[in-house]
Amino acid sequence: MRVNKVRLVDVAREAGVHAGTASRALNPAARDEVSPQTVRRVERAARKLGYVPNTLARGLRTSRSFVVALVVPDITNPLFPHIVRGAEQVLAEFDYTLVLTDTNNDPKTERSQVAAMRARGVDGFIVATARWKDPVLDELAEAEIPTVLVNRRNDGGRFPYIGGDDRHGIEMCVEHLMQLGHRSILHLAGPADTSTGRERTSAFRQAMRARRLPTSRAIVECASYTEQAGAHAVNAALDRGADFTAIVAANDLLAIGAQEALAEHGINCPKDVSITGYNDADFMRRLTPAFTTVRVPLNRMGALAARTLLAWLRGDEPELSTQILLPVELMQRGTTASARWASRKTTGRDGEAPNTVA
């Protein structure tokens, strides 16, 4: 039942010193308060007995747990495993432990989970669930708990944030489509309560304006980052007679949903309409056609978030509101094609399209 039968006093006895001395000998930071040969004796004893310190006792005394919590909305979403992995790797390297909590996309369970983590005395949080207005984050800020945001941020800007360069990513999509000759581009916007949704939409507007392309009526917001929402949005756009030869989706799943909805209308991608996704989930390159999308360095984001938090925990107060935007990359694949033949109004897919004008 006991974590480990050999305690510090056992090591101390074996080495013929007091427990306090043994503690110092084993602690790199206090090692110089002990004579070198004592250090050696203690170390040998510790190794001999297979001593492993009791983290709980240490944590109780030092009020540090060497645990950080990572909060994700849904680990099943292919976005997050990479972030988790990146974070885990650097945390393990520094002997920190990662506890994962999946909020199931529900603010209420998020709140209670975060409370539970705090009771557990975690040293800090990495939060990937930030909503634009996020009371949970406000509480963390209030309590001055070291916290860094990854992937999404909130509007306060009170926490360091590590993300991808969304503006540039979207701009590359627009530029790419424009190069292909597209002029009427529809944007499937992400939820406005996420920073990614807002940022990408704003970037889309800016990119279009910079190219003197119209954006009015070219943006339709999706309630969530799901296939269904993407399909729904496209159907809505089609219903109101929107005219477009290309779609810039705020997210891969939206892009997939869009493609499926278009296919049901007999509109082919990329022949009739080009589509870009966002995030480059693992499977995007395997689809047929392979999706053009923006690759985000998720692993690095997770790792960098962990490093930032670790530095904070080590005492380096972070610059207030450091916002790190990692470079992204446009993966040009099969869902974007020249707009030369693209004219949905007259061309469906060879005879299959229900609304084709023969």
Next chain:
Amino acid sequence: MRVNKVRLVDVAREAGVHAGTASRALNPAARDEVSPQTVRRVERAARKLGYVPNTLARGLRTSRSFVVALVVPDITNPLFPHIVRGAEQVLAEFDYTLVLTDTNNDPKTERSQVAAMRARGVDGFIVATARWKDPVLDELAEAEIPTVLVNRRNDGGRFPYIGGDDRHGIEMCVEHLMQLGHRSILHLAGPADTSTGRERTSAFRQAMRARRLPTSRAIVECASYTEQAGAHAVNAALDRGADFTAIVAANDLLAIGAQEALAEHGINCPKDVSITGYNDADFMRRLTPAFTTVRVPLNRMGALAARTLLAWLRGDEPELSTQILLPVELMQRGTTASARWASRKTTGRDGEAPNTVA
């Protein structure tokens, strides 16, 4: 810095009782050692002060941490997020916390990670990384640490195991292919140091034998569950002139690798060769053609593993070697087709196949 400024003594003072009494009043199991009105006073005081118990101190005293560790080989593998999620949900329900450790498929980091978790005093382990001969598991058994295996098991059978019904899954694949007229079936076996690899291979042998089909030279082992290994295996089989019209892969990734390798040889799936995968990762249904594969209830597996462990921690010593096999389902999709026209030797894919006999 302190987890929470209000301690149990504060609550006790507010309620006008001793800390010990307050502790009992707040503990459902010891509540009946305290008069009802005292319980009420203490509860009110606790609520008023916003008391939240210090989990570290409690853990130190009780040597229980209410933490369980979940060990996965690679969270990036689409298999595991569902297991994690299932486990997390039931763990959270019982106020347990899940710490995730990703071993990066490396026995050495697995070993050190597990040691770190033990030092941390986790109450138990859920292990998804089991190898067939697994010294880490032996150590856990030796130390009598509550542990349950999920997805893979080891050869000792000393721990409860929750998995899918691999034998039935593979049998359904073989039966399905046979119904389609296939007689020469190649098996891409998983690594022999995993129970899944062994079990599925054995099931394949048995299913084939039961149908009077030959298995000699029809099995090729893959070193790992990766696309590359799958491709490599198929190439090896082709090189040695193996004759087959269908492939039963031990895993989705192997199946994908196999398909790609075949395609490079101008062999079309499902026209020339049918392929079945295993696990039904999220994206399998999105591929073109959509993969026929075996759906495994990963979420339920994770949840059930957590429940089993929790019961153990509650004191219900598990039946020695309870092995729970959850039912699986064959998802018939596009990579399996009738063997009627399948005769690789003479038919490539219309003109594209480099080795087509015109």
Next chain:
DNA sequence: CAGCGTGACACAAACGATTGCGGCCAGCCT
């Protein structure tokens, strides 16, 4: 009315580490 059980609580010792404080001794300086 004595004696005894018992309910309700207080007391204090753990759990296993860290750390401020102070003691001891050797060596150095004057």
Next chain:
DNA sequence: AGGCTGGCCGCAATCGTTTGTGTCACGCTG
């Protein structure tokens, strides 16, 4: 030679709970 410095280490308090053991008063029984 004596005092002082400083290195090295022991002592004991401390972190916040839980829990075994006392203690006290009360009520019941014979």
